[in-house]
Amino acid sequence: MSLGEKMRDQKELRRVTGQNGRVDEARLRRLIDDIRTGATSPDDAVAELRRLPFADVGDALVDHHRALRQGLPEAIYGPGKSPEQCVRIVTELLDHDDGPVLLTRTTDDQRKAVLAEHPEGVVGSGCVAWRLPEPYRPFRVLAVSAGTADVPVLDEAVFTLRAYGFDPDRLTDVGVAGLHRLLAHLDRVTSADAILVAAGMEGALASVIGGLTAVPVIAVPTSVGYGSGLEGVTALLAMHASCASGVTVVGIDNGFGAACALARILRVPA
Numbered sequence: 001m002s003l004g005e006k007m008r009d010q011k012e013l014r015r016v017t018g019q020n021g022r023v024d025e026a027r028l029r030r031l032i033d034d035i036r037t038g039a040t041s042p043d044d045a046v047a048e049l050r051r052l053p054f055a056d057v058g059d060a061l062v063d064h065h066r067a068l069r070q071g072l073p074e075a076i077y078g079p080g081k082s083p084e085q086c087v088r089i090v091t092e093l094l095d096h097d098d099g100p101v102l103l104t105r106t107t108d109d110q111r112k113a114v115l116a117e118h119p120e121g122v123v124g125s126g127c128v129a130w131r132l133p134e135p136y137r138p139f140r141v142l143a144v145s146a147g148t149a150d151v152p153v154l155d156e157a158v159f160t161l162r163a164y165g166f167d168p169d170r171l172t173d174v175g176v177a178g179l180h181r182l183l184a185h186l187d188r189v190t191s192a193d194a195i196l197v198a199a200g201m202e203g204a205l206a207s208v209i210g211g212l213t214a215v216p217v218i219a220v221p222t223s224v225g226y227g228s229g230l231e232g233v234t235a236l237l238a239m240h241a242s243c244a245s246g247v248t249v250v251g252i253d254n255g256f257g258a259a260c261a262l263a264r265i266l267r268v269p270a
Contacts, residue, residue, distance in 0.1 A: 057088045071267045072164060072260060073099040078106040083113035090114050094130060101130040102163045104156070104256050125155035125255075129163040136167035139266050142192035143168040144182075144209065146175030146199035149224040154198040156255030157220065161196075164263045168196070176204045189213055194262050198255065200224025203235030210244025216265045219249045220258045 034040040074097070076089050086103060093101045103114060104127045111128055115121050121128040141161060145154040151172055158168050169192070174182040182189070182205075189195065189212055198220040199205040206219035219242075221235035228234060232252035239249040250257040 057092050059085055070264075072263055073097065073101065075102040075104060075160075075256070078104055078110050081110070083107075083110045086110045087113050087117050090118060090130070094118060099131065100133060100163045100165075102160065103128045104160070125152070125159040127156065127159050127163075129159070132163060133165040136162075137165045137266070139166060139193045140191060141166050141168040141262065141266075142188055142195045143170050144174060144189075144195060144197045144205070145172045146197070146201070146203075146205040147224065148173050150198040150200055150222045153220055153222045153253050153255045154196075157196050157198065157259040158255075160256050160259035161263065164259065166263065166266070174205070175199065175201070176208060179208070182208065186212070194218070194266055196220065196258050196262055198222055198258075199239075200232060200235050201226075201229055203238040206239050206247055206249075207242040207244045210242060210247040216262065217244070217247045218258045218262050218265075219247050220255055221249070221252050223253050 031040065031045060035042055035045055074093060076086065076093075078086065081089075086106070090101060090103060103110070103121075106114075106126055106128060111123060114128060115123075118130060121130045122132060143154055143158050143161070145151050154170070154172065158170060161168050169188060171185055171188060174185065176182075189209060192213065192215055194216045195209055195213065196218045197206045197209050200222035201224065203219070203221050206217060210217045210219075219239040221232045221239055223229075223232035225232070225234065236249065236252055239247065242249075248261055250261060
């Protein structure tokens, strides 16, 4: 192959994959089609795809390949970042990716900065999301909190699930101190395709729900509780020691991580 032909192939490859080799599933399919038709050489395509696609925006390396690898879009963790850093990362993702963009655990200053630049963002549960998917995925997801004090953690999970294409049913304040409150909604528990449970204190609600249904149960221990609750450690250990086999447990107050675990379980390839 001549130098001119190689340059034309590289130009065509950049057209298909985007600058810096960014690849999403649709672009990857177009790349495969172009290899099939001869518009791009297989050798050049392989060489390009060997590089992990990311963009350098100063203090952050923004991962444009995450959705292709994991089936979940990149999310931005707000704590520790300046408002200006948040703006740069959000802008990079909105400009060069097609899926939803999620900024979590934000401060007032971070929200003001990113919304001034990208006012179409939706705010909820301390997070901001852009390009929320429509329609939602056809799964019946139930998000449950043991107490009202667990709701902030639950709401972070619900907001994340909505950003990732789900429309959860929400059930709150049904902890084991008044188990009849949960049993009054037993049909919602047994009809769900997956359940997320946020509970503090002794974390018993996750075991109760895990014993009532065969579907995946993601348990989120919260830091709600009195002295022996040890800021969520008691609930965390109790959930890990659950007699309801197969309950999945994430870290304390990690509503975002629980939503990601559930989204992975229910992921259906496009």
